[in-house]
Amino acid sequence: MTSLAALIRRDIKIALRVGGGALIGVLFFLTVTVLMPFAIGPDLALLTRLGPAILWLGALLASLLTLDRLFTADHEDGSLDLILMGRTPLELACAAKALAHWIAAGVPLIAATPVLGLLLNLDAEATSAVALTLLVGTPALTFTGMIGAALAVTLHRGGLLLAVLVLPLSIPVLIFGVAASQAAITGPMSFGTPFSILCALSLVSLVVGPFAAAASLRHGLD
Amino acid sequence: MRLSGRQIDCTRGGRSVFSGLDFEASSGEVLAVVGPNGSGKTSLLRLIAGLLVPAGGSVDLEGGDVELTPPEQSHYLGHRDALKPALTVHENLAFWRDFLGGAVGDLGQCLTAVGLGHATHLPAAYLSAGQRRRLSIARLLVVRRPVWLLDEPTSALDAAGQDLFTGVMRDHLSSGGIIIAATHTPLGIDARELRMGGGK
Numbered sequence: 001m002t003s004l005a006a007l008i009r010r011d012i013k014i015a016l017r018v019g020g021g022a023l024i025g026v027l028f029f030l031t032v033t034v035l036m037p038f039a040i041g042p043d044l045a046l047l048t049r050l051g052p053a054i055l056w057l058g059a060l061l062a063s064l065l066t067l068d069r070l071f072t073a074d075h076e077d078g079s080l081d082l083i084l085m086g087r088t089p090l091e092l093a094c095a096a097k098a099l100a101h102w103i104a105a106g107v108p109l110i111a112a113t114p115v116l117g118l119l120l121n122l123d124a125e126a127t128s129a130v131a132l133t134l135l136v137g138t139p140a141l142t143f144t145g146m147i148g149a150a151l152a153v154t155l156h157r158g159g160l161l162l163a164v165l166v167l168p169l170s171i172p173v174l175i176f177g178v179a180a181s182q183a184a185i186t187g188p189m190s191f192g193t194p195f196s197i198l199c200a201l202s203l204v205s206l207v208v209g210p211f212a213a214a215a216s217l218r219h220g221l222d
Numbered sequence: 223m224r225l226s227g228r229q230i231d232c233t234r235g236g237r238s239v240f241s242g243l244d245f246e247a248s249s250g251e252v253l254a255v256v257g258p259n260g261s262g263k264t265s266l267l268r269l270i271a272g273l274l275v276p277a278g279g280s281v282d283l284e285g286g287d288v289e290l291t292p293p294e295q296s297h298y299l300g301h302r303d304a305l306k307p308a309l310t311v312h313e314n315l316a317f318w319r320d321f322l323g324g325a326v327g328d329l330g331q332c333l334t335a336v337g338l339g340h341a342t343h344l345p346a347a348y349l350s351a352g353q354r355r356r357l358s359i360a361r362l363l364v365v366r367r368p369v370w371l372l373d374e375p376t377s378a379l380d381a382a383g384q385d386l387f388t389g390v391m392r393d394h395l396s397s398g399g400i401i402i403a404a405t406h407t408p409l410g411i412d413a414r415e416l417r418m419g420g421g422k
Contacts, residue, residue: 010321
């Protein structure tokens with residue numbers, strides 16, 4: 001357990017320091033969301049209707065932005081070799097790294113949502129619904145994205161490949177995340193149905209992600 | 223304790239690096255892997271470390287902990303130092319101590335032993351190549367592992383650093399450790415040679 005806690009602490013510390021990239025995701029999220037009202041125009045009703053989708057898309061792209069460094073940085077400086085040799089099962093080490101990434105890069109996105117909701121003319125109830133779906137859905141984005149990060153680890157500039165690999169896997173999360181938010185705002189569907197499916201998607205990715213990532217890291221040994 | 227390899231074949235990128243290689247090293251012994259560039263010295267070390275999968279043959283560690291695989295009982299000191307520039311010297315070493323686990327030593331003492339006692343709170347980004355190497359060597363001291371796999375361990379070290387490292391290796395051998403080192407320069411310590419072929 002101490003080894004996993006050490007790994008989580010280290011990754012969070014690195015992400016929060018200069019050049020770590022935790023804030024880059026939030027800044028990107030902020031930029032995308034601030035630009036949207038300018039592109040769409042001052043139609044408040046339209047903004048309210050598109051709001052949850054814009055926030056979800058922004059969060060998805062922002063989490064992709066920092067995900068490609070998840071294993072690449074450790075691969076480049078040789079840390080990944082030592083993690084592979086370690087006594088901690090690689091699956092657990094992968095899960096710890098993804099958890100650290102989510103805490104450093106995912107949680108700030110959720111914290112920024114209430115502020116950005118104002119810009120999209122979302123009321124308090126709608127904003128909290130979006131924030132809740134993001135809280136439940138972003139772990140799924142991180143844990144499925146980790147599989148792509150592990151596959152692209154040996155490639156230089158694998159960021160684009162990562163996006164191509166990961167985005168199709170994120171579509172279900174996006175659909176049910178936005179559906180749950182819309183249900184809370186406009187109905188007529190109940191909030192619980194898509195929200196339960198979103199929870200299920202997250203739980204599945206928590207289980208499958210670490211195993212798939214560890215398998216592709218082992219397969220990529222060279 | 224005895225580390226041995228039998229009939230090891232190594233293939234990389236569809237090309238055979240070496241085949242039918244045998245080696246063995248017992249407690250208190252140094253095996254110096256020598257040979258020209260491209261003869262497979264690094265490949266052999268990475269193979270023992272479990273970072274490459276052999277195309278044939280096997281590596282065994284007799285007399286070790288039966289619950290653990292040979293890589294889990296080994297230290298690997300490669301070309302890359304496994305240091306994070308954003309973290310301080312102390313944080314880097316403390317992370318590897320906590321992550322690698324097992325029997326651990328005192329962190330401050332290990333840093334002093336490699337001559338970095340004055341720089342513990344300096345970010346690793348500011349270290350020179352030689353200091354980075356010293357910090358990697360401190361990792362070998364802070365966590366106890368019976369087998370050391372060293373790839374060009376003395377590169378970037380100054381004369382004092384090489385003497386220091388020779389002393390570190392002597393201590394490890396006298397406590398029953400095994401060292402396998404790929405090297406071009408003499409280690410300053412009695413070693414059995416394993417000569418690798420001409421590559422191709």
